[in-house]
Amino acid sequence: xxxxxxxxxxxxxxxxxxxxxxxxxxxxxxxxxxxxxxxxxxxxxxxxxxxxxxxxxxxxxxxxxxxxxxxxxxxxxxxxxxxxxxxxxxxxxxxxxxxxxxxxxxxxxxxxxxxxxxxxxxxxxxxxxxxxxxxxxxxxxxxxxxxxxxxxxxxxxxxxxxxxxxxxxxxxxxxxxxxxxxxxxxxxxxxxxxxxxxxxxxxxxxxxxxxxxxxxxxxxxxxxxxxxxxxxxxxxxxxxxxxxxxxxxxxxxxxxxxxxxxxxxxxxxxxxxxxxxxxxxxxxxxxxxxxxxxxxxxxxxxxxxxxxxxxxxxxxxxxxxxxxxxxxxxxxxxxxxxxxxxxxxxxxxxxxxxxxxxxxxxxxxxxxxxxxxxxxxxxxxxxxxxxxxxxxxxxxxxxxxxxxxxxxxxxxxxxxxxxxxxxxxxxxxxxxxxxxxxxxxxxx
Ligand code: GDP
Numbered sequence: 001x002x003x004x005x006x007x008x009x010x011x012x013x014x015x016x017x018x019x020x021x022x023x024x025x026x027x028x029x030x031x032x033x034x035x036x037x038x039x040x041x042x043x044x045x046x047x048x049x050x051x052x053x054x055x056x057x058x059x060x061x062x063x064x065x066x067x068x069x070x071x072x073x074x075x076x077x078x079x080x081x082x083x084x085x086x087x088x089x090x091x092x093x094x095x096x097x098x099x100x101x102x103x104x105x106x107x108x109x110x111x112x113x114x115x116x117x118x119x120x121x122x123x124x125x126x127x128x129x130x131x132x133x134x135x136x137x138x139x140x141x142x143x144x145x146x147x148x149x150x151x152x153x154x155x156x157x158x159x160x161x162x163x164x165x166x167x168x169x170x171x172x173x174x175x176x177x178x179x180x181x182x183x184x185x186x187x188x189x190x191x192x193x194x195x196x197x198x199x200x201x202x203x204x205x206x207x208x209x210x211x212x213x214x215x216x217x218x219x220x221x222x223x224x225x226x227x228x229x230x231x232x233x234x235x236x237x238x239x240x241x242x243x244x245x246x247x248x249x250x251x252x253x254x255x256x257x258x259x260x261x262x263x264x265x266x267x268x269x270x271x272x273x274x275x276x277x278x279x280x281x282x283x284x285x286x287x288x289x290x291x292x293x294x295x296x297x298x299x300x301x302x303x304x305x306x307x308x309x310x311x312x313x314x315x316x317x318x319x320x321x322x323x324x325x326x327x328x329x330x331x332x333x334x335x336x337x338x339x340x341x342x343x344x345x346x347x348x349x350x351x352x353x354x355x356x357x358x359x360x361x362x363x364x365x366x367x368x369x370x371x372x373x374x375x376x377x378x379x380x381x382x383x384x385x386x387x388x389x390x391x392x393x394x395x396x397x398x399x400x401x402x403x404x405x406x407x408x409x410x411x412x413x414x415x416x417x418x419x420x421x422x423x424x425x426x427x428x429x430x431x432x433x434x435x436x437x438x439x440x441x442x443x444x
Pocket of ligand 1: 107108109110111112113114115116193247248249250251252273274275276277281
């Protein structure tokens, strides 16, 4: 596998002198790696070019915030720019027009159009409580109409009865009429596909469009076809006009570059992602997640972001000072636990780090989860201020009272005190070796 972008950037920045602001040459060096990462993620070349130019404009001269390394700072800028280019969150299907709302599905054969039609219908029906009618307008492939009918039957979605000999526009007309008469909220029109884009297909799409006047025209595209998918999106948008994109087979695409290219080239939002063959394997599009995937680094950017937000630089400096003096009392421990909770708890932090699946399991086995953190905070809260400052004051009777106050066994109080002693020891050493807590999130 490729090194993650953040690893590569760290390598570059290690060689550079540490400075307060990112210089042009720092940024150029970093962007060379960014360019490579994007190309490896299958992002179209001209999109890569315009993307790196935009990042460069924003990055040169930016002050590196205290709690992150320059490499992390660049990763964050790249990530932010990716998110911006990928478009905003929650671009759901727009049903804001009188019912029945026509939704036209377009795309090449095999892109996952019929499957996605059923997935979206199921979602609208179960989640949004809409009454949905599906109709297949694919009169070329003999089994196509039957395929949609079966999907409808399996998932409890009504389909327009099949009438032999009708053409696509006739079916579209009949579907809209049935939608009106039957009191449907949404009518989904699954159009015919082809192996390649060709003129008759485009003409057919334009005719259907005229008849049905769809409120949404969703292009279904296979993310695994990369550059081809981008060209397909461009053609469909130019000839038919699309309102959004459904990207399929994202479950098999670890790179996510197609999403960025499609969005950049068409300017149309990616609305949903197909992540499997089953009818419920449909996800909303989260630019943050896709950006993280493109950068190949778990979600370290969110960790950097959250750390920067929550860790008050002054507090960290103060704690570091205390550590150097060898003081780390239960107040400090509580503060640390609180900070962790802000970062989304243990599981939140773990979930943000790359490659943590295994570690997470180990932690679960060790019972190190959020409920334990909450318990620990409760125990500390049950102590007096003096006891927190000087845990040596805690005698057996007090421990019993504290345990009762926190709703735990005395053994848990002892466990916490032991953990605190170990941490205090460790941090004392760390405080002497480095800059103390400031280094905890400092990374590179
Ligand atoms: P159409 O010709 O565009 O209508 O394509 P289909 O809907 O018939 O899908 C073609 C194949 O791709 C079928 O075997 C689907 O199960 C599969 N498929 C569709 N969407 C996805 C997806 O998001 N992930 C995976 N893994 N398979 C998918």
